[in-house]
Amino acid sequence: xxxxxxxxxxxxxxxxxxxxxxxxxxxxxxxxxxxxxxxxxxxxxxxxxxxxxxxxxxxxxxxxxxxxxxxxxxxxxxxxxxxxxxxxxxxxxxxxxxxxxxxxxxxxxxxxxxxxxxxxxxxxxxxxxxxxxxxxxxxxxxxxxxxxxxxxxxxxxxxxxxxxxxxxxxxxxxxxxxxxxxxxxxxxxxxxxxxxxxxxxxxxxxxxxxxxxxxxxxxxxxxxxxxxxxxxxxxxxxxxxxxxxxxxxxxxxxxxxxxxxxxxxxxxxxxxxxxxxxxxxxxxxxxxxxxxxxxxxxxxxxxxxxxxxxxxxxxxxxxxxxxxxxxxxxxxxxxxxxxxxxxxxxxxxxxxxxxxxxxxxxxxxxxxxxxxxxx
Amino acid sequence: xxxxxxxxxxxxxxxxxxxxxxxxxxxxxxxxxxxxxxxxxxxxxxxxxxxxxxxxxxxxxxxxxxxxxxxxxxxxxxxxxxxxxxxxxxxxxxxxxxxxxxxxxxxxxxxxxxxxxxxxxxxxxxxxxxxxxxxxxxxxxxxxxxxxxxxxxxxxxxxxxxxxxxxxxxxxxxxxxxxxxxxxxxxxxxxxxxxxxxxxxxxxxxxxxxxxxxxxxxxxxxxxxxxxxxxxxxxxxxxxxxxxxxxxxxxxxxxxxxxxxxx
Numbered sequence: 001x002x003x004x005x006x007x008x009x010x011x012x013x014x015x016x017x018x019x020x021x022x023x024x025x026x027x028x029x030x031x032x033x034x035x036x037x038x039x040x041x042x043x044x045x046x047x048x049x050x051x052x053x054x055x056x057x058x059x060x061x062x063x064x065x066x067x068x069x070x071x072x073x074x075x076x077x078x079x080x081x082x083x084x085x086x087x088x089x090x091x092x093x094x095x096x097x098x099x100x101x102x103x104x105x106x107x108x109x110x111x112x113x114x115x116x117x118x119x120x121x122x123x124x125x126x127x128x129x130x131x132x133x134x135x136x137x138x139x140x141x142x143x144x145x146x147x148x149x150x151x152x153x154x155x156x157x158x159x160x161x162x163x164x165x166x167x168x169x170x171x172x173x174x175x176x177x178x179x180x181x182x183x184x185x186x187x188x189x190x191x192x193x194x195x196x197x198x199x200x201x202x203x204x205x206x207x208x209x210x211x212x213x214x215x216x217x218x219x220x221x222x223x224x225x226x227x228x229x230x231x232x233x234x235x236x237x238x239x240x241x242x243x244x245x246x247x248x249x250x251x252x253x254x255x256x257x258x259x260x261x262x263x264x265x266x267x268x269x270x271x272x273x274x275x276x277x278x279x280x281x282x283x284x285x286x287x288x289x290x291x292x293x294x295x296x297x298x299x300x301x302x303x304x305x306x307x308x309x310x311x312x313x314x315x316x317x318x319x320x321x322x323x324x325x326x327x328x329x330x331x332x333x334x335x336x337x338x339x340x341x342x343x344x345x346x347x348x349x350x351x352x353x354x355x356x357x358x359x360x361x362x363x364x365x366x367x368x369x370x371x372x373x374x375x
Numbered sequence: 376x377x378x379x380x381x382x383x384x385x386x387x388x389x390x391x392x393x394x395x396x397x398x399x400x401x402x403x404x405x406x407x408x409x410x411x412x413x414x415x416x417x418x419x420x421x422x423x424x425x426x427x428x429x430x431x432x433x434x435x436x437x438x439x440x441x442x443x444x445x446x447x448x449x450x451x452x453x454x455x456x457x458x459x460x461x462x463x464x465x466x467x468x469x470x471x472x473x474x475x476x477x478x479x480x481x482x483x484x485x486x487x488x489x490x491x492x493x494x495x496x497x498x499x500x501x502x503x504x505x506x507x508x509x510x511x512x513x514x515x516x517x518x519x520x521x522x523x524x525x526x527x528x529x530x531x532x533x534x535x536x537x538x539x540x541x542x543x544x545x546x547x548x549x550x551x552x553x554x555x556x557x558x559x560x561x562x563x564x565x566x567x568x569x570x571x572x573x574x575x576x577x578x579x580x581x582x583x584x585x586x587x588x589x590x591x592x593x594x595x596x597x598x599x600x601x602x603x604x605x606x607x608x609x610x611x612x613x614x615x616x617x618x619x620x621x622x623x624x625x626x627x628x629x630x631x632x633x634x635x636x637x638x
Contacts, residue, residue, distance in 0.1 A: 069402020
């Protein structure tokens with residue numbers, strides 16, 4: 001059984017139409033339930049729920065404080081390579097885009113690591129384009145070995161891998177996996193990914209599950225909000241996280257809520273997700289999955305990110321560059337997308353503290369020996 | 376006459392504790408409040424998740440906020456099996472956190488309920504290595520016996536699922552542990568209000584560990600003070616031996632068996 005079976009179970013279902021039929025009374029009933037099922041989750045994503053955002057926010061805030069406290073984990077991405085063999089129409093790394101392609105060697109990786117470590121960050125997310133023959137699992141694993149001395153926790157957001165490749169990364173010190181399905185709409189997915197290995201919808205859909213099986217401590221899923229009707233993709237994102245939580249209880253499951261951002265290319269999103277809609281998704285997700293981590297990246301502007309802190313966010317990126325070599329300032333490469341919150345790590349920390357929350361830099365480290373800790 | 380806590384110490388692993396309230400370090404909006412929480416609660420034991428401690432960081436580290444007089448109870452939060460718990464415990468000791476360890480083995484990220492079998496395995500290994508082991512557990516008599524036999528210095532049954540503030544939902548089961556288990560019973564997890572901590576102590580629990588209820592309160596320092604008072608009151612009530620509660624009917628003024636004395 002894969003999550004594909006769950007997606008297939010909804011084939012032919014009019015999810016946006018079902019959301020339109022929800023009444024305010026349905027929303028209030030859902031908010032009174034201690035545990036929500038899929039129907040109630042969709043209820044909270046409905047237009048009727050948009051009028052009850054404050055009630056949802058109060059419950060989401062209480063659940064978040066109860067389960068995670070007033071804490072926000074911080075991380076930053078490190079782009080290892082922007083080589084890509086895909087033609088995702090919405091992505092700046094699209095193989096057909098005329099941008100300078102580059103890939104960090106070990107020295108470059110070290111320089112980036114040192115530059116990021118100087119900011120105090122302890123959790124790192126390694127990213128590449130989808131070019132496994134260049135930036136292979138072996139290359140990414142070696143990068144992880146190089147960076148482990150600086151960063152107790154390393155994640156990857158790279159191309160969909162086989163289970164044994166994820167296991168290799170774990171042995172190299174990687175402990176978390178982020179992988180976005182982009183859109184759960186299969187026919188739209190095919191149109192948005194006209195060429196390249198990422199075109200394989202099912203292989204990508206099952207990749208987070210392979211990460212769980214390989215032993216990743218944290219697996220983070222998400223849709224690129226705006227590609228399809230946002231209610232449909234938000235619904236399946238939550239269902240995907242729920243599926244993984246139930247089937248792999250030993251894995252921490254998290255969700256990211258990225259919205260489309262400007263990038264090198266002309267693609268425009270089909271479905272605009274405004275701030276109110278993003279907040280509604282965040283609140284519905286928190287109430288549906290109270291123990292699920294939720295990430296908000298620097299795709300969102302500083303003011304909005306600050307307001308989202310008490311609504312269910314548990315992880316935020318900070319001090320971000322989406323360009324290869326961007327942290328050490330030794331690059332002319334183009335970023336994957338434009339960020340909206342250019343604040344330094346310290347500025348983000350100050351903003352978190354002003355909200356009465358605590359920035360958390362470290363939440364895990366590999367357990368391969370006592371010598372890993374300097375006494 | 377007020378009970379004198381100095382004559383009613385709690386002894387765990389050979390250490391004498393005057394306070395029966397343990398506190399935590401998680402979920403605070405700022406670690407800077409921790410010293411005030413310790414002071415207001417009167418607690419002498421504080422648990423800290425080693426996963427969040429950065430031994431290499433000179434600043435921005437929760438450890439720098441823990442008052443020197445507090446006994447550290449590092450916990451194995453994040454461990455999914457006995458082997459990981461053992462490794463975290465060894466890391467804690469090697470990092471200078473002492474030899475007390477709270478075993479948390481949780482392999483269910485939805486409910487965060489402790490795994491009794493893996494907890495007992497880790498307890499056995501670490502007790503043999505000289506750790507003072509305090510395992511977090513479901514209040515199950517058989518598991519508690521396993522933990523006691525494995526060398527646990529105390530057992531820490533949950534009152535309700537961790538972080539829920541739902542109170543003493545497992546009261547009956549904890550009562551059985553209090554009756555049957557020889558090592559101290561520290562009620563851990565789920566206690567949401569001082570009255571619930573007081574109730575656990577009235578029942579005969581030896582101590583309570585409270586984190587979420589203090590950390591997520593509107594005024595954590597005031598709540599810490601309230602919990603300190605509640606635990607002391609509950610203990611005093613336990614030692615005072617409350618009078619019997621009549622179950623149904625009145626205390627008959629004309630007993631049915633009174634005639635036996637008239638013979």
